[in-house]
Amino acid sequence: YLVVEFQNNVDSSLKLVEYVPEAWMIGLTQCLWPSVSKSKLESLRTRASTPEETWERHPVVVLSRCSDELCARRRLSRYIKDGEIESTDLDKRRRRSKTKRFIEEGNRQRKKRVESSSDNEPDSEENSPKRANLNSGLRDPPSFPCISGSTFASPSVLASASAPASASASAPVSASASVSASASVSASASTPCTLTHELSKERVPTSFSTLREEIEASEVYSQLDSSQNSEPVNTPVGSQRCTSRCSEVRMELSSFERRVLRELATIRTIVDGVARQLTETLTPRLAAEDLPFSIPVNGDAGIDQLNAWLQKKENLVKLAQQLSRLGGRTSREATRQLLRRLFDPDALAKFTFKGTKDKRRFEESAVHSLVQLALKNSNLNVTEAQVNSDIKHVLLHALDPTRKHKAKENE
Incomplete structure (x- = not known):
């Protein structure tokens, strides 16, 4: 959007300032203006409608350039009140362009020095791969990828402006009407800077469920992290302009984003983890009097008693529901916590998965069905074969806690 001043050929002392969309401009000196009612004019400016052949053409002078309609309204109000507008985006563009030309000139001179030194001293430090990479990084200015859905403050995204002063029905809206118009205008999509500002103003969620929902929403970013490259995105010319170099660059996540x-x-x-602990705390546990034994069990008598008690399907389901809340980030970690909750290390060491002459067979015991059912009820997506593999690993390392404890005592 542009804030413009209409040039009145009849009375030069009469200044009419309005804001118009960039699509209504013809270069930077003329503007097309519709002969419509006030409400229709507001709708056309907000939607940045394409000019029609019946619209009038007026000479204008550009006063300011804005990124959205709300910014244009504010600058128009400031101009009507104070008679001037702060440093415009056009001036900032000129300063940036001068700086860019200075940097490009320095890069060209640096490139010439590197090429001349490479011809004279082929084995010098200047021609080393490390130095060459550094020089190439200095020569090429950084190019930023075109990200779909985001609109950066660019010359093509201008602020809306309404316009000319003619005695006909096409006369522009008065300044007070323009300022009092509703400010509920859709702003441009968030840029990285505005996104940071919006995040800083977000209130802290007051409920645990809201916090969890917001954290789960970050799963889409983990999908971005797993993707190495992304296809370049084509965006409308009216909303975003990218150089040919920018459109060819594939989006890659920076170290900060990772x-x-x-x-x-x-x-x-x-x-x-907190949600799991909270759920476990609020969910009724299996009453102690319902268990004819204490867990973790120890000795052959405790193992036989546990297997006999689990023969009833009702007992198996109740205990599996309780053990499914023990948690664990992986299937192996959850299996280890579950078995160590049921057996002490010495009792767990009496098992092997297939069984031997001296040890019990875990595969045919009721505890095996208990472990499978408990992990199936958990939030882990595991298969029966994966659980069996984890059980074998845990049984193989059943005495690890005892060994570590003895090692600490010996120290």
């Missing part, structure tokens, strides 16, 4: 994704994954893991 670090943010790792932090979000860590936060989500912590929240899942």
Whole structure:
């Protein structure tokens, strides 16, 4: 959108300032203006409608350039009130263009020095691969990828402006009417800077469920983290302009973005653990009097008693529901916690998965069905073969806690 001043050929002292969409401009000196009612004019400006052949053409002078209609309204109000507008985007563009030309000139001179030194000293440090990579990084200015859905503050995204002063029905809306118009205009899509500002203003969620929902929403970013490259995206010319170099660059996540994704994954893991503990606390547990034994069991008598008690399907289902809340980030970790909750190390060491002459066979025991059912009820997506593999690993390392304890005592 552009804030423009209409040039009145009849009375030069009469200044009419309005804001118009960029699509209504013909270069930077003329503007097309519709002969419509006030409400229709507001609708056309908000939607940045394409000009029609019946619209009038007026000479104008550009005063300011804005990124959205709300910004254009504010600058128009400031101009009507104070008679001037702060440093415009056009001036900032000129300063940036001068700086860019200076940098490009320096890069060209640096490139010439590198090429001349490479001809004279082929084995010098200047021609080393490390130095060459550094020079290439300095020569090429950084190019940013075109990200779908985001609109950066560019010359093509201008602020709306309404316009000319003629005695006919096409006369522009008065300044007070323009300022008092509703400001509920859809702003342009968030840029990286505005996104940071919006995040800083977000309130902290007051409920645990809201926090978990927001953390789960970060799963889409973990999918972005797993993708190495992304296809370049074509965007409308009117909303975004990219150089040919920018459109060819594939989007890659920076180190900072990858670090943010790792932090979000860590936060989500912590929240899942807290949710699991909270659910376990609020869910009624199996009463102690319902168990004819204490867990973890120890000795052959305790193992036989547990297997006999699990022969009833009702007991098996109740205990499996309780053990499914023990948690674990992986299937192996959940299996280890579950078996160590049921057996002490010495009792667990009496089992092997297939069984031997001296040890019990875990595969045909009721505890095996209990473990399979408990992991099936958990939030882990595991298969029966994977659970069997984890059980074998845990049984093989059943005495590890005892060995570690003895090692600490010997120290």
